[in-house]
Amino acid sequence: MKLYNARYIxxxxxxxxxxxTFPVWRGVAAxxxxxxxxxxxxxxxxxxxxxxxxxxxMRLLGRWRDEVVREDRRVYIAKDGRxxxxxxxxxxxxxxxxxxxxxxxxxxxxxxECHSYVNAKLDCWNCHHDSAPADIKLAAGNATANQTAxxxxxx
Amino acid sequence: MLExxxxxxxxxQVWLACLLIPIAAGLACYFNQYAHGxxxxxxxxxxxxxxxxxxxTFLVGVAASAVMVVLPFYSHDTREFGRVVILGxxxxxxxxxxxxxxxxxxxxxxxxxxxVLLHPAPQSVMFWDMIVLNGYLLLNLVIGWTTLDxxxxxxxxxGWVKPLVYLSIPWAVSIHTVTAFLYSGLPxxxxxxxxxxxxxxxxxxFAAGPALLILLCLILKxxxxxxxxxxxLRKLSITVTYAMxxxxxxxxxxxxxxxxxxxxxxxxxxxxxxFGFEGHARMVPWMWASLAMAVASIPVLLISIRRRTHLLxxxxxGMVFLSTWMxxxxxxxxxGFAITPMDTVADYAPTLPEVLxxxxxxxxxxxxxxxxxxxxxxxxxxxxxx
Amino acid sequence: MxxxxxxALKLSLLTGFSLTRKHSLFAIVASARPSDLLPPGAALKAxxxxxxxxxxxxxxxxxxxxxxxxxxxxxxxxxxxxxxxxEVKWIWREEGAHLFPDQLGEYRGAELAHQTVPALCxxxxxxxxxxxxxxxxxxKRGDGIVVMDPHRCIGCRFCMAACPYGSRSxxxxxxxxxxxxxxxxxxxRTKGVVEKCTFCDERLAQGKLPxxxxxxxxxxxxxxxxxxxxxxxxxxxRENFSIRRKPELGTEPAVYYLV
Numbered sequence: 001m002k003l004y005n006a007r008y009i010x011x012x013x014x015x016x017x018x019x020x021t022f023p024v025w026r027g028v029a030a031x032x033x034x035x036x037x038x039x040x041x042x043x044x045x046x047x048x049x050x051x052x053x054x055x056x057x058m059r060l061l062g063r064w065r066d067e068v069v070r071e072d073r074r075v076y077i078a079k080d081g082r083x084x085x086x087x088x089x090x091x092x093x094x095x096x097x098x099x100x101x102x103x104x105x106x107x108x109x110x111x112x113e114c115h116s117y118v119n120a121k122l123d124c125w126n127c128h129h130d131s132a133p134a135d136i137k138l139a140a141g142n143a144t145a146n147q148t149a150x151x152x153x154x155x
Numbered sequence: 156m157l158e159x160x161x162x163x164x165x166x167x168q169v170w171l172a173c174l175l176i177p178i179a180a181g182l183a184c185y186f187n188q189y190a191h192g193x194x195x196x197x198x199x200x201x202x203x204x205x206x207x208x209x210x211x212t213f214l215v216g217v218a219a220s221a222v223m224v225v226l227p228f229y230s231h232d233t234r235e236f237g238r239v240v241i242l243g244x245x246x247x248x249x250x251x252x253x254x255x256x257x258x259x260x261x262x263x264x265x266x267x268x269x270x271v272l273l274h275p276a277p278q279s280v281m282f283w284d285m286i287v288l289n290g291y292l293l294l295n296l297v298i299g300w301t302t303l304d305x306x307x308x309x310x311x312x313x314g315w316v317k318p319l320v321y322l323s324i325p326w327a328v329s330i331h332t333v334t335a336f337l338y339s340g341l342p343x344x345x346x347x348x349x350x351x352x353x354x355x356x357x358x359x360x361f362a363a364g365p366a367l368l369i370l371l372c373l374i375l376k377x378x379x380x381x382x383x384x385x386x387x388l389r390k391l392s393i394t395v396t397y398a399m400x401x402x403x404x405x406x407x408x409x410x411x412x413x414x415x416x417x418x419x420x421x422x423x424x425x426x427x428x429x430f431g432f433e434g435h436a437r438m439v440p441w442m443w444a445s446l447a448m449a450v451a452s453i454p455v456l457l458i459s460i461r462r463r464t465h466l467l468x469x470x471x472x473g474m475v476f477l478s479t480w481m482x483x484x485x486x487x488x489x490x491g492f493a494i495t496p497m498d499t500v501a502d503y504a505p506t507l508p509e510v511l512x513x514x515x516x517x518x519x520x521x522x523x524x525x526x527x528x529x530x531x532x533x534x535x536x537x538x539x540x541x
Numbered sequence: 542m543x544x545x546x547x548x549a550l551k552l553s554l555l556t557g558f559s560l561t562r563k564h565s566l567f568a569i570v571a572s573a574r575p576s577d578l579l580p581p582g583a584a585l586k587a588x589x590x591x592x593x594x595x596x597x598x599x600x601x602x603x604x605x606x607x608x609x610x611x612x613x614x615x616x617x618x619x620x621x622x623x624x625x626x627x628e629v630k631w632i633w634r635e636e637g638a639h640l641f642p643d644q645l646g647e648y649r650g651a652e653l654a655h656q657t658v659p660a661l662c663x664x665x666x667x668x669x670x671x672x673x674x675x676x677x678x679x680x681k682r683g684d685g686i687v688v689m690d691p692h693r694c695i696g697c698r699f700c701m702a703a704c705p706y707g708s709r710s711x712x713x714x715x716x717x718x719x720x721x722x723x724x725x726x727x728x729x730r731t732k733g734v735v736e737k738c739t740f741c742d743e744r745l746a747q748g749k750l751p752x753x754x755x756x757x758x759x760x761x762x763x764x765x766x767x768x769x770x771x772x773x774x775x776x777x778x779r780e781n782f783s784i785r786r787k788p789e790l791g792t793e794p795a796v797y798y799l800v
Contacts, residue, residue: 069690072682074746089726126715126731127691129723192732193696194713199626203698203711263696263711263733270676270693281675281699342669342790343705496707496787497639497660 044094047078061088061124088128096131106130156304159533160526166378167529174522181515184508185260193263196509201501202492206509207261209484210516211254213363215288215334216356216483218250220364221295222327223394229320235386238535241306242375242383243368244299245527247327251292253520260512280336287330294323299527307534331356338491346424346491355405356483362398363479365391366472371528373469379532389460392468396456399475403449427500428490435493435500442486448478583748588768589685590664590740591795592754593777595761596637600656602759607634609659612756613738618729620716629710631738632661632753641798644784650800659753659762662687662708662738663786663794670700670709679735685767685795686740696733705790709737740764767795 003009046053048060064086067073076084084090088107096107108122108130115122124130161171188195198205224243227233259265276282298319305312335353342348369391375381413422426432428442452474459467489503505513613619613632620629634657637645645654664687671681678693679700701709715732723729727743730736741751749755754762765774774797777783783797 065692069688069692070680072742072746088728123731127728129725129728132725192712192714194627194732198713200628200710201707203701258697261697263698263735264694265696267676267693267695270678270695274677274693276675276677279673279675279699281673281697285675337699340673341703341705342792343787344702492702496705497635498642499639 046094047076047082047084047090049079052079088124089132092128092130093132096129156300156307156530156534159530161529162533163529167525171522171525174518174525177511177514177518178522179515181512181518184511184515187508188260188512189265193261195506197503197505199501199503201495201499202489202503204261204488204492205503206485206488206505206513207257209488210513211257211261212334212356212487213480213484214250214254214257214520215331216360216479217364217367218247218254218291219327219331219357219360220368221247222324223361223365224368224391225320225327226324227390229317230324233390235384235390237384237387239368239372239383239387239391241299241303241531242371242528243364244295245531246364246368246371246524247295248292248299248527249520249524251288251295252523253516254288255292256516256519257513260516280333280340284330284333284337287326287333291323291326291330294319294326298323303531303534307538309538328357331360338487343496344491345420345494346428346487349409351405351409355402355409358398358402358405359479359483360398362395362402362475363483365394365398366475369395369472370469370476371524373465375528375532381532381535385463388465388468392456392460392472395472395475396453396460399449399453399456402479403453406446406449423494424490427493428486432494433500435502437502437504438486438489438493441481445478445481445486448474449482452478585745585748585750587684587766589666589766589795590745591685591765591767591774591797592661592740592751593763593765593774593783593797593799594659595763595777595781595799596653596656596658597799598759598761599658599757600653602757602761605758608756608758609753609762610634612752613741615722616724616741616744616752617727617739618716618720618724619736620719620729621721622714622716622719627713629712629716629736631710631736632659634658635660640786641784653800658798660706660708660786661753661796662740663706663792663796664738664740665795666793667791669703669705669790669792673699673703675699682742686742687737688742689735689737689739691730691734691736694734696735698735700735705792706786706794709735711735 048056053060064076068086074086076086078084092107095110096105106125108125111122111124161168184195196205196207221243224236224240228236228240259268262268271282271285298316301316302312332353335356338344338347339349339352369388372381372383372388376383410425413425416422423432427435428438429446430436431439452471455467455471455474459465459471462468492503493500495501610630610632614621614630617631619631622628637653637656637658640658640660641653645651664685666685668681668687671679671687674680675697676693676695678690678695680688680690682688696711698711701711712730712732712734717729720729741749741753744751750764751762754764763773763777765772767774767778769775777799778797781799783799785794785797788794
């Protein structure tokens with residue numbers, strides 16, 4: 001099988017391959033976008049470490065959603081043993097809260113900093129509330145121990 | 156063969172361009188609906204399905220009617236249908252595409268439509284409806300395209316086409332039966348809670364579909380000189396006639412059971428449609444017009460079968476199509492929801508954006524059908540130059 | 542699913558604790574407002590949740606101001622759309638003649654025909670709505686509650702067509718502009734999904750009874766486990782004549798009305 005016009009096609013193919021792999025060899029793909037974690041005026045430690053949340057928060061939220069709505073299993077035991085209510089309220093209490101200076105943020109704004117960068121559209125806030133009333137202070141382990149009566153398993 | 160789709164005389168191009176206008180209007184209205192919700196339609200908490208689902212129900216019947224040419228041609232060697240089988244199959248393709256589009260525009264969360272595949276629910280009739288409709292689309296597309304391609308090359312179709320054809324015959328019946336089960340499987344909607352619904356659907360389908368096919372053949376004769384063959388049109392009109400007779404018989408039978416037994420829940424919906432109920436009589440002229448056309452079309456069809464000119468046949472087929480569209484579309488849907496579970500009456504009328512979206516879908520279907528028929532005719536011209 | 546021994550011991554102790562809670566719970570219900578007396582957080586469990594509405598008490602309470610409706614709709618951010626076409630309601634007051642068209646008769650019981658009493662999702666044992674849902678967005682839980690998952694709902698409204706009681710509502714528009722006040726403890730919904738009464742499953746998980754039940758000033762609504770012989774609801778059903786909506790359909794509703 002003969003390749004016609006090879007002297008035009010092969011260089012053009014080369015140019016194309018160089019262009020399409022630009023993000024990889026220029027290091028753009030590997031570079032940290034440099035954005036900060038979602039603002040947390042409450043100062044509380046997140047339910048899981050930052051590296052875990054960065055990689056897994058979407059899976060975690062998806063699991064929570066199905067487990068609460070479809071299986072009535074409402075308590076999450078984190079890796080460090082603290083018990084949390086499986087709800088966006090748990091996230092919003094820190095990430096969508098008024099800080100000590102009275103400056104307020106919404107979880108939607110907090111999440112959108114990263115989400116708009118990666119263009120992953122969020123529709124959680126169409127239904128869920130993205131800010132907590134100013135007087136709500138979230139204590140660690142907001143799930144009361146009794147709520148584990150449903151036979152909750154850790155993680 | 157796709158390259159043949161856009162070649163034609165200038166009036167063909169004009170026709171294609173004209174179809175783009177209602178499509179654009181429909182799209183604009185749909186973007187509005189997507190942004191603001193289905194509240195822009197005439198549907199309500201009581202009448203939860205309306206114009207879109209009415210068109211879907213009717214068009215499934217048109218799609219299923221392809222079996223009325225496929226079955227005689229392939230199983231009973233009815234040679235007269237030789238030239239129109241492909242037209243019937245491509246009509247089925249366009250009809251199913253319009254069905255799917257009507258469902259899509261009716262969804263509240265269309266971006267989640269893949270949930271039906273991601274979370275299969277075999278106990279739901281709608282799950283099976285999705286499967287059979289898409290399967291039927293694929294079947295007709297593959298069969299039609301392959302046979303046309305072979306006709307163009309002057310060769311026989313490959314061996315695997317025949318089993319697919321034989322599969323498409325019961326499949327066609329199944330798509331409309333499953334669609335009927337969507338309605339007759341609901342315990343609270345008494346207009347539809349009848350075992351007769353699936354047979355009624357099939358009867359109206361086998362009247363409306365071939366009637367449309369006859370009209371399309373007549374149009375193709377006028378615009379492109381396509382000759383379906385007198386035998387084909389005659390046989391098709393016989394199908395339409397008997398299907399229409401059965402349909403009118405079914406309507407009469409429904410009236411008997413409802414009115415003779417007089418069970419209120421059974422009778423109220425028919426009463427609303429044909430005589431008005433508790434002062435709500437909006438659908439009455441609509442239903443009587445449909446019934447009058449249905450009954451009148453039968454003698455006109457019987458006469459036209461014997462005539463050689465096709466004007467009377469065209470009129471009769473138009474009456475059949477319009478009558479079944481009115482009865483099986485809005486009549487069925489509005490009638491089913493009119494008497495609410497709370498025994499109150501809820502009226503329905505579509506809004507302008509709702510109708511424009513549906514018209515846009517019809518125009519899209521017409522565009523698809525035009526392109527497919529253009530390909531068929533080009534292939535035929537190529538192999539039999541005039 | 543690994544569980545440490547310590548956690549397992551914790552869980553079994555708490556489970557045992559809550560089970561003992563359940564029996565005494567329903568004895569308390571008979572005499573007082575239960576949510577005040579329960580220890581916070583013990584989730585309520587049942588074999589089959591049912592609601593028993595005493596129609597005599599309900600119609601006798603002349604000025605309750607639809608307490609059940611407002612409690613439910615305020616708790617769950619149910620919008621007031623302002624017109625009948627787009628109406629969203631989880632519980633509402635309906636005339637007896639419309640709820641029980643063939644059961645009231647023209648003699649004894651006829652007075653109920655023109656009184657309005659609560660109507661809500663019946664959480665049927667044999668629900669037509671869950672049968673027809675093409676995505677499993679609505680389904681029946683083990684304790685009898687018919688659950689609505691608004692995340693999975695595609696808005697096809699087949700469940701609404703199937704429901705023979707008209708209990709379900711659809712969000713024809715975005716409901717948020719139509720919410721006068723928002724309960725931050727419960728989400729809203731968005732346009733394009735179906736919603737209905739949930740028997741307050743989120744309150745049950747916190748050990749509270751449904752909002753309508755606790756709000757009724759006449760204490761006309763009882764809620765409990767049909768499978769528990771000692772529960773108040775079983776007692777009421779054994780001692781009083783009750784009807785359900787459209788029993789001939791075989792749906793086996795969980796909402797009983799004492800006449």
